[in-house]
Amino acid sequence: MTNLICYCFNYSYDDIKTDFKKHGKSLILEKITNEKKSNGCDCANKNPSGK
Numbered sequence: 001m002t003n004l005i006c007y008c009f010n011y012s013y014d015d016i017k018t019d020f021k022k023h024g025k026s027l028i029l030e031k032i033t034n035e036k037k038s039n040g041c042d043c044a045n046k047n048p049s050g051k
Contacts, residue, residue, distance in 0.1 A: 007046035
């Protein structure tokens with residue numbers, strides 16, 4: 001997968017771009033935001049940059 005943005009859920013830049021074009025907003029971004037709020041995100045461990 002190229003341009004990986006979300007290491008927790010394996011979403012790439014292209015996934016988010018396609019999602020936005022299809023829905024007029026990014027449902028993927030909403031999912032990521034909701035998961036972060038409920039501590040369902042593990043970016044600190046999965047993202048090589050630690051963010």
